[in-house]
Amino acid sequence: VRRTSGHQWTCSDVTFHCTSQRLCEQWIHVINEQLSFHTNRPRSLLVYINPYGGKRQGRRVYEQKVAPLFHRAHISADVIVTERANHARDHLKTEAELDKYDGVVCVGGDGMFSEILHGLVTRTQADSGVDQDQPDAELVPCSLHIGIIPAGSTDCICFATVGTNDPVTSALHIIVGDSQPMDVxxxxxxxxxxxxxxxxxxxxxxxxxxxxxxxxxxxxxxxxxxxxxxxxxxxxxxxxxxxxxxxxxxxxxxxxxxxxxxxxxxxxxxxxxxxxxxxxxxxxxxxxxxxxxxxxxxxxxxxxxxxxxxxxxxxxxxxxxxxxxxxxxxxxxxxxxxxxxxxxxxxxxxxxxxxxxxxxxxxxxxxxxxxxxxxxxxxxxxxxxxxxxxxxxxxxxxxxxxxxxxxxxxxxxxxxxxxxxxxxxxxxxxxxxxQLIRLFARGIEEEQQQQRSVFEDLGPHLALEPSLHWTVD
Ligand SMILES: Nc1ncnc2c1ncn2[C@@H]1O[C@H](COP(=O)(O)OP(=O)(O)OP(=O)(O)O)[C@@H](O)[C@H]1O
The missing domain is CATH 2.60.200.40 (Tumour Suppressor Smad4)
Structure with missing residues (x-):
């Protein structure tokens, strides 16, 4: 993952060269081992796409820009293309098997995010026996993270938590398992x-x-x-x-x-x-x-x-x-x-x-x-x-x-x-x-933070499952 300008992230390949095949295999082994330590990264996601949000590009944005990255990062995704307003909210509230997932992703604008928020928070309170009609009720925080792939005409929540409205950047924040708590x-x-x-x-x-x-x-x-x-x-x-x-x-x-x-x-x-x-x-x-x-x-x-x-x-x-x-x-x-x-x-x-x-x-x-x-x-x-x-x-x-x-x-x-x-x-x-919910985001970064590589932020762990290329001379 590489930072470019204006808070945007992009994917970059790193090719290691080595003359020894044994050494290459050791590298792959070590890198995979390091990746397995990075437990915050999601493995399984539930994705809702609003096909009518913004310029009606939600499905195309997901299929062309996001799904290939999830695939490379070995993340499995169950995708639901919504058929009506409140489809995602109602599905989350009652039907969705939330135990199967590490996070819920919405592809759309602020209205779509709001559906996910209401579905997830309401479901969490219902499962915990909390009555959300009580203004003084102490609400239970949601265990699943929420990811936002911006594809609406208003994407303010994504902008205010990531610093840009770019589907690839948002997908990469999800892949590295960023976690931004948020008040509701x-x-x-x-x-x-x-x-x-x-x-x-x-x-x-x-x-x-x-x-x-x-x-x-x-x-x-x-x-x-x-x-x-x-x-x-x-x-x-x-x-x-x-x-x-x-x-x-x-x-x-x-x-x-x-x-x-x-x-x-x-x-x-x-x-x-x-x-x-x-x-x-x-x-x-x-x-x-x-x-x-x-x-x-x-x-x-x-x-x-x-x-x-x-x-x-x-x-x-x-x-x-x-x-x-x-x-x-x-x-x-x-x-x-x-x-x-x-x-x-x-x-x-x-x-x-x-x-x-x-x-x-x-x-x-x-x-x-x-x-x-x-x-x-x-x-x-x-x-x-x-x-x-x-x-x-x-x-x-x-x-x-x-x-x-x-x-x-x-x-x-x-x-x-x-x-x-x-x-x-x-x-x-x-x-x-x-801190009732957590997003796959990290807030808008300062300029100094943007100078660092994403790898440094992740400590000893790497960001992406490598599609390692190795050459033996
Ligand atoms: N399949 C669907 N058909 C019609 N409406 C839908 C569908 N799926 C979601 N919606 C509704 O569409 C509304 C707008 O969606 P979204 O926020 O993704 O796009 P937007 O273009 O940013 O919207 P806005 O009109 O608020 O600017 C949401 O409130 C959502 O409930």
């Missing part, structure tokens, strides 16, 4: 589970952009830009109360200059890795004590945007992301509150996501690293829009009434976008579950 947020409404999130929960600006773009899917990929402009011009703000439990003081600050996002050297993410289970109970007890002691902070206000960034959310358009110093696996999320301000100020704030200026350095922006939070819109939320219109239909109310209610609702409430999906409720409770 659970989202509840009134003690019932809504969704899991690993990247962005956004209310106000980002929620409105996504809702609008969903209504205009016919516009194709340009819909995100068009909805962005439209939402910016409408300049809506929403009133409500945010209450949150701040992170422990040793977890760094969202405005840390040192960006240690999930890198192997990141002490915050690697902290307590192996002793996590033992520590967890203690921490929870401490946490409950503090909450009882009213250490929840409460902020009331009018907000243009409320964002919870569980990772940097870096993407090619915003290379440092919404929260550049967010960690992937520290048990916290960065809560960014953008209060009502002028259009020009809001524009300046948005612009700073694309350059090197500090987007938090505005009087109307505040950012907190938190373990859990709740948002309550000012106007009482009677029911979700869907519940509301369903209920009205059942009770025989006229469509005019539904329209009026919807209008009222939509001017006082925004919607939450949860990793690109719209949530049906505005009043939500969010808890971060530390």
């Amino acid at each position: 947020c659970s989202v509840h409404h009134n003690n019932s589970f809504l969704r899991y999130s690993v990247s962005l929960l956004g209310y106000g600006f980002y929620g409105d952009v996504l809702s609008d773009s969903e209504r205009n899917r016919w516009q194709g990929p340009a819909r995100y830009d068009l909805s962005g402009v439209k939402t910016f011009l409408s300049h809506n703000y929403y009133e409500g109360t945010v209450s949150f439990l701040p992170a422990e003081s040793n977890k760094g600050d969202p405005r840390d200059e040192l960006k240690l996002n999930g890198k192997p050297v990141c002490l915050v993410c690697s902290q307590q890795g192996s002793t996590l289970h033992a520590q967890k109970y203690k921490n929870l007890q401490g946490q409950e004590r503090r909450e009882k002691a009213n250490e929840l902070l409460v902020i009331h206000g009018k907000f243009l945007a409320i964002n919870a960034a569980n990772m940097s959310c870096a993407c090619p358009r915003s290379p440092k992301g919404l929260s550049p110093s967010a960690h992937l696996a520290d048990g916290n999320t960065d809560l960014i509150l953008v209060r009502k301000c002028s259009r020009l100020d809001f524009f300046r704030h948005l612009l700073r996501h694309t350059n090197k200026d500090d987007q938090f350095d505005h009087s109307f922006v505040e950012v907190h690293r938190v373990r859990r939070f709740r948002f309550q819109p000012r106007h009482h939320e009677l029911a979700s829009l869907e519940d509301l219109s369903e209920g009205l239909k059942k009770s025989g109310f006229s469509p005019i009434c539904v329209t009026q209610t919807t209008c009222n609702y939509s001017t006082t409430h925004s919607s939450w976008t949860c990793d690109g999906e719209i949530l049906p409720h505005a009043d939500i409770q969010v808890s971060v579950h530390r």
Whole structure:
């Protein structure tokens, strides 16, 4: 495995020459022996391909770029090409024989990753007897690693954990058995589970952009830009109360200059890795004590945007992301509150996501690293829009009434976008579950790390099963 530019990895062959056949055989023996010590490498994978993701190239990408590498690395793969939305999620939840595999791989975009996340986490909780409807439930970490082969139109999770959207690089991270722990947020409404999130929960600006773009899917990929402009011009703000439990003081600050996002050297993410289970109970007890002691902070206000960034959310358009110093696996999320301000100020704030200026350095922006939070819109939320219109239909109310209610609702409430999906409720409770999943990735590497060879990182063990060429002169 060789590093090229921009966090990309490629496959390279090494040919050893020797005059003695006996010596060559010894080499092969030793190399194979060294490889067998590297037990983190997966041997058996379950692969889901979304044939309709992105430019509909998922199947071709897997067959031409990924499968040959898995074959060379002696990894066996059971491949399922999905036939409908939620096929992968449902299969993982109920049918998949997970004991047979070392990892689950999705070939697609963020939506496909979300299916795998929900399938795997839900299955793990069900197998362990944990009720995920309970907002305080201590969720059990998933034992299988997740690999992402980017083949969607939005591949943000892959970009933020690998540093590039390249199928070969992702396949090589899977083959060498990289392991990146990752926090997962659970989202509840009134003690019932809504969704899991690993990247962005956004209310106000980002929620409105996504809702609008969903209504205009016919516009194709340009819909995100068009909805962005439209939402910016409408300049809506929403009133409500945010209450949150701040992170422990040793977890760094969202405005840390040192960006240690999930890198192997990141002490915050690697902290307590192996002793996590033992520590967890203690921490929870401490946490409950503090909450009882009213250490929840409460902020009331009018907000243009409320964002919870569980990772940097870096993407090619915003290379440092919404929260550049967010960690992937520290048990916290960065809560960014953008209060009502002028259009020009809001524009300046948005612009700073694309350059090197500090987007938090505005009087109307505040950012907190938190373990859990709740948002309550000012106007009482009677029911979700869907519940509301369903209920009205059942009770025989006229469509005019539904329209009026919807209008009222939509001017006082925004919607939450949860990793690109719209949530049906505005009043939500969010808890971060530390290191609930592991990806076949290693975070975005620093420049110095990129100078090293992947072989050095693996210590004495090699990366790939060698297709050794030897020549006897
Ligand atoms: N066979 C299928 N047919 C239709 N939809 C599917 C199929 N398989 C998966 N999906 C759904 O397609 C959605 C989008 O998939 P994916 O994230 O892979 O691609 P994308 O192009 O990045 O999507 P987006 O439209 O979100 O930009 C996912 O939410 C997934 O549930």
